[in-house]
Amino acid sequence: MDNMESTHRDDVLMSLNHEIKTYLLEISKWGKLLAIVGYVGMGFLILGGLGVIIGFSFFNSLSDADLPIGIVGIIYILLAVLYYFPINYLYKFSGQIKQGFNTNDQQYITSGFGNLKSLFKFMGIFTIVILSIYALALIVVLPLTMLLIK
Numbered sequence: 001m002d003n004m005e006s007t008h009r010d011d012v013l014m015s016l017n018h019e020i021k022t023y024l025l026e027i028s029k030w031g032k033l034l035a036i037v038g039y040v041g042m043g044f045l046i047l048g049g050l051g052v053i054i055g056f057s058f059f060n061s062l063s064d065a066d067l068p069i070g071i072v073g074i075i076y077i078l079l080a081v082l083y084y085f086p087i088n089y090l091y092k093f094s095g096q097i098k099q100g101f102n103t104n105d106q107q108y109i110t111s112g113f114g115n116l117k118s119l120f121k122f123m124g125i126f127t128i129v130i131l132s133i134y135a136l137a138l139i140v141v142l143p144l145t146m147l148l149i150k
Contacts, residue, residue, distance in 0.1 A: 021101055028094040028112075035091035042080045042087065049076030086126075089119035 052073030093115040100108030 024097050025101055028097040031090050031094035032098075035087050035094060038083065038087035038090070042083050045076050045080035045083065049073040049080065052076060082126075086119055086122050089115045089122065093119065 050073065053070045054073075056069040056073070093112045096108045096112030096115065100106065100110075100112060
């Protein structure tokens with residue numbers, strides 16, 4: 001009985017592994033699609049940033065106003081640079097998971113999960129930074145608003 005129970009558990013584990021493999025291969029397809037769309041989005045951010053910088057420097061040269069609108073273009077480019085890291089982690093994860101299962105190579109799968117870990121770590125740190133900025137803005141802006149109202 002004990003040997004039969006062990007064989008049954010191994011069969012369940014094997015079917016679970018096949019199911020997990022299927023899920024991971026599907027995740028890798030969607031992840032690759034999202035990463036490619038992210039790379040295209042980064043390109044649009046960079047082009048938009050350059051367009052804003054060039055366009056507003058041209059319009060500023062025609063007018064007497066000295067508007068610092070070019071800063072918006074620089075912010076777009078910086079956002080594209082910041083966006084590169086999570087998109088790259090996602091792309092690498094997707095490719096390595098697929099390659100690992102296609103070649104049955106544990107190292108690719110391990111590297112893929114390392115990139116997934118890096119993606120979540122980046123997003124976690126980024127979220128903490130953004131929430132801290134929001135909190136700091138509330139701490140600074142709310143008292144200033146109260147002072148200006150009085």
